[in-house]
Amino acid sequence: MHLIPNLLFALLLIVGVGIFVKNIKKIIRNIKLGKAIDRSDNADKRWKNMLLVAFGQSKMVSRPLSGILHIIVYAGFIIINIEVIEILIDGLFGTHRIFKFAGPLYTFLIGSFEILAFMVFVSVIIFWMRRMVIRVPRFWNKEMTSWPKNDALNILYFEMVLMSLFIIMNATDTAFQQLNAGNPISQFVTPLFSNFSVDSLHFIERAAWWIHVIGIFIFLNYLYYSKHLHILLAFPNTFYANLNPKGQLDNLESVTNEVKLMMDPNANPYAAPLEDAVPSKFGASDVTDLTWVQLMNAYTCTECGRCTSVCPANITGKELSPRAIMMKTRDRLEEVGKIIDQKGSFENEGKQLLNDYITPEELWACTSCNACVEACPVNINPLSIIMDMRRFLVMEQSAAPQELNVMMTNIENNGAPWQYSQMDRLNWKDE
Amino acid sequence: MNVPTMAEMMAQGKQPEVLFWVGCAGSYDDRAKKITKAFVKILNNAKVEFAVLGTEESCSGDPAKRSGNEFLFQMQAMTNIEILNAYEIKKIVTACPHCYNTLKNEYPELGGKYEVIHHTELLQSLINDGRLKIEGGSFKGQRITFHDPCYLGRANDVYEAPRELLEKMEVELVEMNRCKSNGLCCGAGGAQMFKEAEKGTNEIFIERTDEALSTKSSIIATGCPFCNTMITDGVKNANKENEVQVLDIAEMIVSANKL
Ligand code: SF4
Ligand code: SF4
Numbered sequence: 250m251h252l253i254p255n256l257l258f259a260l261l262l263i264v265g266v267g268i269f270v271k272n273i274k275k276i277i278r279n280i281k282l283g284k285a286i287d288r289s290d291n292a293d294k295r296w297k298n299m300l301l302v303a304f305g306q307s308k309m310v311s312r313p314l315s316g317i318l319h320i321i322v323y324a325g326f327i328i329i330n331i332e333v334i335e336i337l338i339d340g341l342f343g344t345h346r347i348f349k350f351a352g353p354l355y356t357f358l359i360g361s362f363e364i365l366a367f368m369v370f371v372s373v374i375i376f377w378m379r380r381m382v383i384r385v386p387r388f389w390n391k392e393m394t395s396w397p398k399n400d401a402l403n404i405l406y407f408e409m410v411l412m413s414l415f416i417i418m419n420a421t422d423t424a425f426q427q428l429n430a431g432n433p434i435s436q437f438v439t440p441l442f443s444n445f446s447v448d449s450l451h452f453i454e455r456a457a458w459w460i461h462v463i464g465i466f467i468f469l470n471y472l473y474y475s476k477h478l479h480i481l482l483a484f485p486n487t488f489y490a491n492l493n494p495k496g497q498l499d500n501l502e503s504v505t506n507e508v509k510l511m512m513d514p515n516a517n518p519y520a521a522p523l524e525d526a527v528p529s530k531f532g533a534s535d536v537t538d539l540t541w542v543q544l545m546n547a548y549t550c551t552e553c554g555r556c557t558s559v560c561p562a563n564i565t566g567k568e569l570s571p572r573a574i575m576m577k578t579r580d581r582l583e584e585v586g587k588i589i590d591q592k593g594s595f596e597n598e599g600k601q602l603l604n605d606y607i608t609p610e611e612l613w614a615c616t617s618c619n620a621c622v623e624a625c626p627v628n629i630n631p632l633s634i635i636m637d638m639r640r641f642l643v644m645e646q647s648a649a650p651q652e653l654n655v656m657m658t659n660i661e662n663n664g665a666p667w668q669y670s671q672m673d674r675l676n677w678k679d680e
Numbered sequence: 681m682n683v684p685t686m687a688e689m690m691a692q693g694k695q696p697e698v699l700f701w702v703g704c705a706g707s708y709d710d711r712a713k714k715i716t717k718a719f720v721k722i723l724n725n726a727k728v729e730f731a732v733l734g735t736e737e738s739c740s741g742d743p744a745k746r747s748g749n750e751f752l753f754q755m756q757a758m759t760n761i762e763i764l765n766a767y768e769i770k771k772i773v774t775a776c777p778h779c780y781n782t783l784k785n786e787y788p789e790l791g792g793k794y795e796v797i798h799h800t801e802l803l804q805s806l807i808n809d810g811r812l813k814i815e816g817g818s819f820k821g822q823r824i825t826f827h828d829p830c831y832l833g834r835a836n837d838v839y840e841a842p843r844e845l846l847e848k849m850e851v852e853l854v855e856m857n858r859c860k861s862n863g864l865c866c867g868a869g870g871a872q873m874f875k876e877a878e879k880g881t882n883e884i885f886i887e888r889t890d891e892a893l894s895t896k897s898s899i900i901a902t903g904c905p906f907c908n909t910m911i912t913d914g915v916k917n918a919n920k921e922n923e924v925q926v927l928d929i930a931e932m933i934v935s936a937n938k939l
Pocket of ligand 1: 620
């Protein structure tokens with residue numbers, strides 16, 4: 250009889266972590282659908298970036314209020330999780346506050362957790378108000394309806410509940426309160442329960458403990474469906490982020506080979522292509538044409554909208570929103586993942602990222618200004634996806650806007666985007 | 681105007697200190713040509729041994745690449761690289777941030793490895809080396825704002841060179857809210873210069889120019905021929921062309937020093 254809670258807890262742990270691992274594997278599988286790109290260079294710089302940007306949240310504070318609040322929630326999340334170690338041991342072995350033997354250190358820790366929990370609670374309320382009362386515009390763009398909006402709110406509610414449960418659990422732990430140490434917050438909550446019997450106090454304490462534990466497991470498994478995945482992926486994402494100057498676009502290697510052949514006067518035009526006889530596809534029309542880094546970007550996106558709020562195209566009312574580019578990429582990738590789940594491999598069902606998710610109108614509105622890349626707190630690069638999709642439109646479909654075709658024809662014919670003769674290039678000198 | 685070409689230099693067996701990459705806008709666009717000439721005036725004044733490619737120069741390929749036409753870009757790049765390498769060019773300066781970015785970042789992988797600098801960077805080093813002097817001159821104390829070209833600023837992290845030059849001219853620099861790494865695009869990048877904008881509620885160049893005008897500056901300074909065009913249009917749109925000038929830093933130096 251005595252063992253039932255322990256077994257129940259063990260079962261919960263196995264199921265909770267089991268499903269989580271299964272989902273993580275799915276994410277890794279989906280990310281690996283992306284094309285290869287080498288990001289193994291410069292490990293020092295990458296570690297530094299990860300420490301600074303993901304762990305140190307350096308880019309968050311460019312907007313001080315939300316940045317500092319986020320750091321509180323984030324620090325709270327990490328530090329209060331130390332308490333989860335105790336919860337795990339207590340749960341598995343039926344102990345109660347196993348670390349209590351540490352005496353003052355223990356009460357000091359629990360006390361700090363309480364203060365943090367309270368700060369997290371307040372921050373989360375402010376976050377909620379920014380979304381729902383102040384209505385900060387970037388939370389109300391048109392891609393932020395239905396699930397994305399509810400997702401953001403769910404996370405806030407989750408945090409509020411988890412933090413409250415932690416405090417209630419401490420407040421109703423009579424023995425703990427009698428120590429009168431380590432309870433800087435919960436001591437003010439205890440009086441609320443002053444006319445409860447010892448038994449019901451104990452019951453509430455246990456209930457809070459269990460709901461807290463179950464809540465953690467639900468939250469863990471909620472990540473997969475949520476923008477909250479960033480708490481894990483922000484780390485690899487910042488590690489593998491682009492280290493080159495932001496203005497530098499990659500040069501397509503497949504194109505380099507062909508151009509070299511075309512320009513080589515000694516090349517035999519009738520020679521059979523040497524390597525891959527299968528003509529490679531230029532640019533991206535679906536998620537499988539993107540690199541694994543771009544796909545990881547999509548899963549990492551926090552949907553914060555900092556990118557969209559600085560995007561010149563979006564600011565001036567164009568269809569384009571860099572956040573939506575990332576969200577649509579993730580949605581499409583999830584869809585491809587589901588097809589693989591069902592059929593064992595990816596068979597195209599007639600849909601693709603281009604047109605069915607992202608329209609040419611969005612793609613052509615981009616000025617390649619890199620404001621989105623600069624603003625992203627987790628080093629996501631929406632511009633790289635836009636550029637790869639433009640490449641597909643132009644090189645595979647010749648579907649550039651007419652004026653751009655004119656511009657390109659000019660470059661081809663006379664080496665300038667306008668119709669001037671190359672022979673007139675130095676005329677300015679004598680004008 | 682003394683503008684030697686590489687071919688002439690070569691014929692005399694000389695190698696210039698730096699190649700001035702003029703760019704398409706700088707060669708053909710009426711407004712941008714003035715910037716080109718202003719820069720040449722400074723180079724001559726500072727006795728910099730420079731040369732241009734002249735009719736051997738061709739589009740860097742930036743607008744093609746950013747339109748998605750990697751083929752055309754690489755053809756342009758390789759043609760240019762062939763010529764640059766044949767002349768054994770080591771150092772390139774340009775007044776166009778788009779050429780600057782492409783030559784500096786995208787050419788090396790295709791075989792074109794040069795030291796590439798923006799003209800504001802060259803001007804700054806000329807001053808530091810004592811080869812060019814700027815006295816406060818006519819801009820002293822004037823309210824001036826600087827628009828960061830995306831391809832100079834965010835794309836390549838050059839924010840200080842143009843500002844230091846402004847400081848040397850003793851202007852009162854008033855920053856816009858969105859400046860430096862938060863600067864707002866003028867709307868021309870990514871080949872937008874060559875097409876109508878997509879449907880929206882406002883034009884990017886108007887959004888940006890209005891912000892610049894709100895600083896109540898008499899001059900909007902910039903360092904890119906395309907930004908210059910866009911913001912000039914924005915100033916016209918606001919009917920302020922009689923009160924507010926849009927100038928390149930090089931032009932400002934020329935008129936401050938009456939070169
Ligand atoms: S690079 Fe494109 S998508 Fe990103 S902010 Fe600039 S215009 Fe918007
Ligand atoms: S791409 Fe980055 S800045 Fe944009 S919404 Fe996602 S996380 Fe936020």
